[in-house]
Amino acid sequence: METVNLEGIPCQVLRRSGRRVRVAFRQGRLRVVLPRHVDPRQVIERHRDWILEKHEWFRRQRLLADELELCRRSNDEFVALVRALSGKYAGLLAVRPSGIGFRKMRSKWGSCSVKGKVNLNTWLQVLPDELVAFIVFHELAHLRVRNHGPGFKALVRSQFPHCRDLDRQLKLYSLRIL
Numbered sequence: 166m167e168t169v170n171l172e173g174i175p176c177q178v179l180r181r182s183g184r185r186v187r188v189a190f191r192q193g194r195l196r197v198v199l200p201r202h203v204d205p206r207q208v209i210e211r212h213r214d215w216i217l218e219k220h221e222w223f224r225r226q227r228l229l230a231d232e233l234e235l236c237r238r239s240n241d242e243f244v245a246l247v248r249a250l251s252g253k254y255a256g257l258l259a260v261r262p263s264g265i266g267f268r269k270m271r272s273k274w275g276s277c278s279v280k281g282k283v284n285l286n287t288w289l290q291v292l293p294d295e296l297v298a299f300i301v302f303h304e305l306a307h308l309r310v311r312n313h314g315p316g317f318k319a320l321v322r323s324q325f326p327h328c329r330d331l332d333r334q335l336k337l338y339s340l341r342i343l
Contacts, residue, residue: 169205171195171213174220178205188212192272193223193340223340230341235291243290250301251283257324260308271343274300274335277307288342296338299331 167178176195186208187198195216197205209216238246244267251265263281270276270286277283283304289297302324310317321328 167205169197169209171209171216174216176205176209176216188216190219190223192343193227195220226337227340230337233337233341235342236293238290240290246294246297247285247289247301250298251305254298254302254305254324258302258305258309258320260305262305262308272339274339275304277304281308286343291342292338296331296334299325299328299335 167180169176169178174195176197179196179198180201181198182201184200185198186200186203187196188208189196189198197208199205199208247265251262255261261281262277262283265283265285267285267287269288270284273286274289275283275285283301285300285304289300292300303321306317306320310320318328325331
């Protein structure tokens with residue numbers, strides 16, 4: 166993989182077939198996806214102001230993330246918390262998951278399969294109770310509404326009216342641990 170520097174900011178360059186150029190930050194890392202024939206330096210220079218602004222924003226977010234406290238729970242305590250929350254919210258939502266599993270995920274906190282199985286990221290173990298509750302509710306709500314449309318958002322907001330703040334907190338935690 167090719168790397169180009171912009172004022173000390175490393176940029177991963179990925180070459181793909183196709184014509185689209187994409188410049189994006191993923192988890193605070195700059196990535197440029199280019200067709201094989203395009204010079205990355207020209208693309209980076211064209212987007213220079215945006216890249217520098219976004220990089221500074223991520224730097225500030227990382228500083229905030231570094232100040233977050235992580236919870237210390239044993240595996241048994243964590244599983245008990247998830248069981249209690251899933252029982253409470255499954256009853257509230259009138260749903261029944263086919264199972265609840267745990268696994269390490271690199272980019273998300275949870276998922277819900279078409280067959281009704283909820284998978285939760287093992288890193289949830291270090292998050293505050295309210296954020297664990299928010300994720301459990303979110304995934305169980307997908308058993309009622311399969312997408313993230315207005316109906317889903319209204320359902321989540323009914324239980325967590327401050328869900329936007331919780332989403333922001335989760336993004337900070339993901340910068341810290343994912």
